Amino acid sequence: MPHEKKVCTVIGIGPGNGSAIARRFAADGYTVALLSRSLESSAQLTKEIPGAKGFACDVGNAASVAQAFAEIRKELGAVHTVVFNAGSGVFAALDDVTAADFETSWRVNALGLFLVAKEVVPAMKQAASGNIVVIGATASRRGAKMTTAFAPAKAAQRSFCESLAKQLGPMGIHVALIIIDGVVDLPKTRERMKDKPADYFVKPTAVADLASYLAHQDKSAWTFEAEARPFAENW
Amino acid sequence: MPHEKKVCTVIGIGPGNGSAIARRFAADGYTVALLSRSLESSAQLTKEIPGAKGFACDVGNAASVAQAFAEIRKELGAVHTVVFNAGSGVFAALDDVTAADFETSWRVNALGLFLVAKEVVPAMKQAASGNIVVIGATASRRGAKMTTAFAPAKAAQRSFCESLAKQLGPMGIHVALIIIDGVVDLPKTRERMKDKPADYFVKPTAVADLASYLAHQDKSAWTFEAEARPFAENW
Amino acid sequence: MPHEKKVCTVIGIGPGNGSAIARRFAADGYTVALLSRSLESSAQLTKEIPGAKGFACDVGNAASVAQAFAEIRKELGAVHTVVFNAGSGVFAALDDVTAADFETSWRVNALGLFLVAKEVVPAMKQAASGNIVVIGATASRRGAKMTTAFAPAKAAQRSFCESLAKQLGPMGIHVALIIIDGVVDLPKTRERMKDKPADYFVKPTAVADLASYLAHQDKSAWTFEAEARPFAENW
Amino acid sequence: MPHEKKVCTVIGIGPGNGSAIARRFAADGYTVALLSRSLESSAQLTKEIPGAKGFACDVGNAASVAQAFAEIRKELGAVHTVVFNAGSGVFAALDDVTAADFETSWRVNALGLFLVAKEVVPAMKQAASGNIVVIGATASRRGAKMTTAFAPAKAAQRSFCESLAKQLGPMGIHVALIIIDGVVDLPKTRERMKDKPADYFVKPTAVADLASYLAHQDKSAWTFEAEARPFAENW
Numbered sequence: 001m002p003h004e005k006k007v008c009t010v011i012g013i014g015p016g017n018g019s020a021i022a023r024r025f026a027a028d029g030y031t032v033a034l035l036s037r038s039l040e041s042s043a044q045l046t047k048e049i050p051g052a053k054g055f056a057c058d059v060g061n062a063a064s065v066a067q068a069f070a071e072i073r074k075e076l077g078a079v080h081t082v083v084f085n086a087g088s089g090v091f092a093a094l095d096d097v098t099a100a101d102f103e104t105s106w107r108v109n110a111l112g113l114f115l116v117a118k119e120v121v122p123a124m125k126q127a128a129s130g131n132i133v134v135i136g137a138t139a140s141r142r143g144a145k146m147t148t149a150f151a152p153a154k155a156a157q158r159s160f161c162e163s164l165a166k167q168l169g170p171m172g173i174h175v176a177l178i179i180i181d182g183v184v185d186l187p188k189t190r191e192r193m194k195d196k197p198a199d200y201f202v203k204p205t206a207v208a209d210l211a212s213y214l215a216h217q218d219k220s221a222w223t224f225e226a227e228a229r230p231f232a233e234n235w
Numbered sequence: 236m237p238h239e240k241k242v243c244t245v246i247g248i249g250p251g252n253g254s255a256i257a258r259r260f261a262a263d264g265y266t267v268a269l270l271s272r273s274l275e276s277s278a279q280l281t282k283e284i285p286g287a288k289g290f291a292c293d294v295g296n297a298a299s300v301a302q303a304f305a306e307i308r309k310e311l312g313a314v315h316t317v318v319f320n321a322g323s324g325v326f327a328a329l330d331d332v333t334a335a336d337f338e339t340s341w342r343v344n345a346l347g348l349f350l351v352a353k354e355v356v357p358a359m360k361q362a363a364s365g366n367i368v369v370i371g372a373t374a375s376r377r378g379a380k381m382t383t384a385f386a387p388a389k390a391a392q393r394s395f396c397e398s399l400a401k402q403l404g405p406m407g408i409h410v411a412l413i414i415i416d417g418v419v420d421l422p423k424t425r426e427r428m429k430d431k432p433a434d435y436f437v438k439p440t441a442v443a444d445l446a447s448y449l450a451h452q453d454k455s456a457w458t459f460e461a462e463a464r465p466f467a468e469n470w
Numbered sequence: 471m472p473h474e475k476k477v478c479t480v481i482g483i484g485p486g487n488g489s490a491i492a493r494r495f496a497a498d499g500y501t502v503a504l505l506s507r508s509l510e511s512s513a514q515l516t517k518e519i520p521g522a523k524g525f526a527c528d529v530g531n532a533a534s535v536a537q538a539f540a541e542i543r544k545e546l547g548a549v550h551t552v553v554f555n556a557g558s559g560v561f562a563a564l565d566d567v568t569a570a571d572f573e574t575s576w577r578v579n580a581l582g583l584f585l586v587a588k589e590v591v592p593a594m595k596q597a598a599s600g601n602i603v604v605i606g607a608t609a610s611r612r613g614a615k616m617t618t619a620f621a622p623a624k625a626a627q628r629s630f631c632e633s634l635a636k637q638l639g640p641m642g643i644h645v646a647l648i649i650i651d652g653v654v655d656l657p658k659t660r661e662r663m664k665d666k667p668a669d670y671f672v673k674p675t676a677v678a679d680l681a682s683y684l685a686h687q688d689k690s691a692w693t694f695e696a697e698a699r700p701f702a703e704n705w
Numbered sequence: 706m707p708h709e710k711k712v713c714t715v716i717g718i719g720p721g722n723g724s725a726i727a728r729r730f731a732a733d734g735y736t737v738a739l740l741s742r743s744l745e746s747s748a749q750l751t752k753e754i755p756g757a758k759g760f761a762c763d764v765g766n767a768a769s770v771a772q773a774f775a776e777i778r779k780e781l782g783a784v785h786t787v788v789f790n791a792g793s794g795v796f797a798a799l800d801d802v803t804a805a806d807f808e809t810s811w812r813v814n815a816l817g818l819f820l821v822a823k824e825v826v827p828a829m830k831q832a833a834s835g836n837i838v839v840i841g842a843t844a845s846r847r848g849a850k851m852t853t854a855f856a857p858a859k860a861a862q863r864s865f866c867e868s869l870a871k872q873l874g875p876m877g878i879h880v881a882l883i884i885i886d887g888v889v890d891l892p893k894t895r896e897r898m899k900d901k902p903a904d905y906f907v908k909p910t911a912v913a914d915l916a917s918y919l920a921h922q923d924k925s926a927w928t929f930e931a932e933a934r935p936f937a938e939n940w
Contacts, residue, residue: 062804093872094826099767102819106811110857114807121799143868152815155864156857163848163856167798170467185455199455206456213448220420220434221441221463228456232405297569328637329591334532337584341576345622349572356564378633386633387580387626394625398613402563640937655925669925676926683918690890690904691911691933698926702875 005051007076009033009069011059011116012085013041016186017135020204021083024212026052030081033072035059059086060107062115069119078123081131081215084113087157089139089150097148105149110156117164121173128172131215134161135207138181158225165224174222176214178207181229202230240286242311244268244304246294246351247320248276251421252370255439256318259447261287265316268307270294294321295342297350304354313358316366316450319348322392324374324385332383340384345391352399356408363407366450369396370442373416393460400459409457411449413442416464437465475521477546478685479503479539481529481586482555483511486656487605490674491553492519494682500551503542505529529556530577532585539589548593551601551685554583557627559609559620567618575619580626587634591643598642601685604631605677608651628695635694644692646684648677651699672700710756712781714738714774716764716821717790718746721891722840725909726788729917731757735786738777740764764791765812767820774824783828786836786920789818792862794844794855802853810854815861822869826878833877836920839866840912843886863930870929879927881919883912886934907935 008030010022018041022032026049034042035057042054053075057068072079087109090101113134124130140158143151158177165175183189185201193200207228214223229235243265245257253276257267261284269277270292277289288310292303307314322344325336348369359365373379375393378386393412400410418424420436428435442463449458464470478500480492488511492502496519504512505527512524523545527538542549557579560571583604594600608614610628613621628647635645653659655671663670677698684693699705713735715727723746727737731754739747740762747759758780762773777784792814795806818839829835845863848856863882870880888894890906898905912933919928934940 094822094869099816099820099823102816106815106861110811110861111804111807114857115804117799118804139864143864143866143871145868145871148865148868148872151868152819152861152865156811156815156861159844159848159860160853160857161848163850163853164799166470166848166850167853169464170469172466174466180456182456201455203453203455206453209453210456210458218438218441218444219466220417220436220438221415221445222466223445223461224464226458226461229404229459231407231409231454231457234405235401329587329634334581334585334588337581341580341626345576345626346569346572349622350569352564353569374629378629378631378636380633380636383630383633383637387584387630390629391576391580391622391626394609394613395618395622396613398615398618398621399564401613401615402618636940639934640939642936644936650926652926671925673923673925676923679923680926680928688908688911688914689936690906690908691885691887691915692936693915693931694934696928696931699874699929701877701879701924701927704875705871 005029005031006080007031007033007072007078008081008083009035009072009079009120010083010085011035011057011112012087013045016184016204017207018085019045020208021085021211022049022052024205024208025081025083028212031076033076033079035068059112059116060104065112065115065119078127079120080127080129081133082116082120083133083135083211084116085135086112087135087154089147089153091146091150092148093146094148102149102152105153106156109153110160113157113160121168124168124173125171130173132164132173132175133211133214134177136177136179138179140177140179162224169222172219174215174217174219176223177225178210178214179225179227180207181227181235182233199232200230202228240264240266241315242266242268242307242313243316243318244270244307244314244355245318245320246270246292246347247322248280251419251439252442253320254280255443256320256446257284257287259440259443260316260318263447266311268311268314270303294347294351295339300347300350300354313362314355315362315364316368317351317355318368318370318446319351320370321347322370322389324382324388326381326385327383328381329383337384337387340388341391344388345395348392348395356403359403359408360406365408367399367408367410368446368449369412371412371414373414375412375414397459404457407454409450409452409454411458412460413445413449414460414462415442416462416470417468434467435465437463475499475501476550477501477503477542477548478551478553479505479542479549479590480553480555481505481527481582482557483515486654486674487677488555489515490678491555491681492522494675494678495551495553496522498682501546503546503549505538529582529585530574535582535585535589548597549590550594550597550599551603552586552590553603553605553681554586555605556582557605557624559617559623561616561620562618563616564618572619572622575623576626579623580630583627583630591638594638594643595641600643602634602643602645603681603684604647606647606649608649610647610649632694639692642689644685644687644689646693647695648680648684649695649697650677651697651705652703669702670700672698710734710736711785712736712738712777712783713786713788714740714777714784714825715788715790716740716762716817717792718750721889721909722912723790724750725913726790726916727754727757729910729913730786730788733917736781738781738784740773764817764821765809770817770820770824783832784825785832785834786838787821787825788838788840788916789821790840791817792840792859794852794858796851796855797853798851799853807854807857810858811861814858815865818862818865826873829873829878830876835878837869837878837880838916838919839882841882841884843884845882845884867929874927877924879920879922879924881928882930883915883919884930884932885912886932886940887938904937905935907933
């Protein structure tokens with residue numbers, strides 16, 4: 001009986017938030033489906049987490065998303081909770097951003113979430129239950145000098161989340177957005193910012209804790225948007 | 236040794252959020268100090284919650300706040316966590332709001348929080364730890380036709396929270412704001428809105444759960460502002 | 471026939487925005503009433519601008535506001551347009567702000583505007599016409615580390631403006647807010663920031679131009695909020 | 706000498722804002738270039754406005770934008786001012802929006818503006834002068850139930866404007882966003898909303914007036930974002 005546990009699909013698996021979120025929802029009792037561009041990114045986690053399965057998916061590509069979710073439904077059942085952690089972006093001024101950069105950023109952050117929502121919402125509606133938790137950034141709220149491509153993509157994602165939350169809330173589906181306002185603690189960010197103390201960074205386990213909290217709130221008091229900001233951040 | 240447990244001061248005790256928050260922080264292991272204009276409001280809770288103490292306080296009055304906190308410090312010790320739940324307001328258009336209404340709303344919601352912060356922040360700084368969790372409302376974010384007096388007071392409160400959060404975060408003190416975007420489930424609101432189903436209302440226990448969550452977040456990923464909104468709310 | 475021209479009341483007369491706004495509305499054809507704490511502030515302008523009259527008014531004091539507007543009505547007639555330019559504030563962290571500072575800032579910026587609105591709105595309603603243009607600041611939108619007292623006051627003012635705009639718009643009264651996001655060009659700011667080039671500063675005549683524009687917009691396309699920000703500002 | 710007058714390029718020509726903006730900038734002394742998907746849309750205006758030229762352009766298509774601007778530069782010279790009025794969107798809930806709808810909305814509103822900026826900014830930088838005025842909508846600020854595709858596209862556009870404004874302001878280029886918060890007065894909207902009075906609608910000439918005002922503000926006090934909202938709007 002593989003379908004007894006709820007399924008949580010984590011999109012965007014890396015050494016930081018994606019892995020921590022997968023571990024957390026597994027610990028919370030979910031079967032976790034791990035989506036990443038290449039199966040290499042999830043190989044270690046699928047060994048570590050009992051029952052976890054990896055799926056290759058290019059989230060900005062409609063056919064790839066459709067195939068990955070068809071496989072998830074077949075192998076694990078309907079998706080109860082999605083944590084959308086895909087998304088990165090170039091940081092550059094207008095002169096150094098190409099139309100391709102601008103489009104790629106939007107495909108991964110905004111269109112990707114749209115495609116995923118189209119896949120998972122029908123079953124959530126039927127169940128009158130479900131969560132879509134999205135990992136946003138400071139750029140979700142405002143454009144800055146060097147976020148020519150990234151901020152518009154994150155703003156589109158946030159606006160879509162807001163539209164979805166208003167549509168789907170009354171159907172029992174919780175859409176929530178986490179605004180990460182700081183630098184995530186990763187080997188590469190530590191390397192790049194050697195002068196910063198340990199507590200400068202956002203811990204992925206703390207982001208995972210917030211995602212888990214949001215996915216389990218009483219439906220009489222749902223949060224739509226919540227920051228994850230290091231205490232010492234200058235904001 | 237009365238000071239072994241951390242002290243949580245809840246300001247604004249009524250049958251809804253205030254009581255639920257007091258019960259929740261008591262269950263979380265805090266000694267709770269209950270501040271309300273009259274001791275009658277907290278009488279039942281002080282019987283129900285072991286170790287809880289009630290203090291009379293008019294939060295918009297500097298002398299009253301000073302006296303209440305002096306008593307708290309003497310009887311229970313330094314305050315570790317404040318949940319500021321005071322605040323109500325008239326709902327009326329300009330013609331029906333007096334300068335006294337406008338001032339009272341500001342005194343309770345904004346000046347009251349300022350006075351409380353002045354009392355508790357010094358010890359929090361020394362401890363490099365502490366929480367100030369504030370119960371806001373939709374009106375904290377925007378003015379509407381009938382919030383001539385209430386919205387400016389809640390906006391001042393929110394702005395003060397933001398200023399405080401930026402100042403005190405780096406010192407290890409977490410300032411957070413809960414935006415209640417719905418009608419709290421109370422005997423009087425149920426009575427007034429008899430046609431609404433039970434799940435139209437925000438449950439005080441769910442607000443208390445969010446307040447408790449915010450007060451215990453890992454400091455690498457603090458939330459400043461989070462909504463508590465019923466799933467079916469039209470927003 | 472002193473009432474043939476429309477009356478514009480400018481509140482807060484100094485060498486910067488207040489004077490420029492008074493000159494601009496006089497040039498636009500209004501009779502200008504100049505309110506300032508002391509008549510000294512408007513003495514020069516009343517000589518310079520034909521028909522201008524100065525009135526002493528402590529805008530945070532209800533009796534003083536009532537008296538000043540009674541005089542304006544008697545001497546000049548009903549007020550068609552108000553430009554509310556009062557407001558200053560201490561810039562300090564929590565430790566260095568007293569309850570008196572916190573209150574004074576609110577009295578001048580928020581309560582003062584409320585008191586003025588109560589005086590002028592009845593006649594504007596009767597005329598189904600009128601403008602209330604308010605001079606805000608960056609602090610109107612957010613709290614910062616050093617705006618413990620100033621930002622809550624400006625946030626209250628902004629929220630009140632929004633509430634008023636929603637209430638009064640349908641009656642033909644335009645409420646608008648100018649967010650000055652920069653340093654106003656004044657002898658004292660030039661002195662304090664000698665290293666800054668001339669174009670670092672916001673020109674009072676440009677603020678006055680925006681205030682005049684807002685007061686004369688076609689009612690099918692009113693602006694509620696508009697920034698006045700120097701082109702080189704880092705925001 | 707065809708290049709003596711400044712060139713204003715209006716993108717998105719219809720019977721409403723686009724036409725009014727073209728007429729206004731022509732009256733302001735600019736040579737106007739009119740971009741629309743088909744030359745039919747601008748045929749009448751090019752007859753009416755001396756010196757106006759129409760160019761066919763699919764603004765979401767990189768090659769088409771490149772060609773149109775190459776022609777403009779060749780025939781009229783460098784572009785001094787752009788008014789970006791392209792953009793429409795389907796209004797539907799998630800179930801009724803396809804990935805193609807979602808993408809089309811983004812292409813026209815966000816990518817289109819990016820492509821135009823890439824074309825015009827180099828010459829503006831050289832001139833240390835220029836304007837990019839963008840026509841946004843309520844959806845630029847928030848997502849709603851029926852703006853599944855439209856709001857994310859307008860949010861991306863707004864975020865891009867903000868990023869551009871911060872980057873280009875110090876170079877003397879003014880980027881501004883008009884938020885139209887109402888229904889534009891068009892034959893088709895009048896037909897659809899026959900029960901509404903004339904003053905329910907936003908007049909295109911008033912939007913054009915605001916666009917013109919923003920394009921001519923003193924650079925010491927630029928506005929980034931301004932609403933165009935009918936006085937009676939319920940907001």
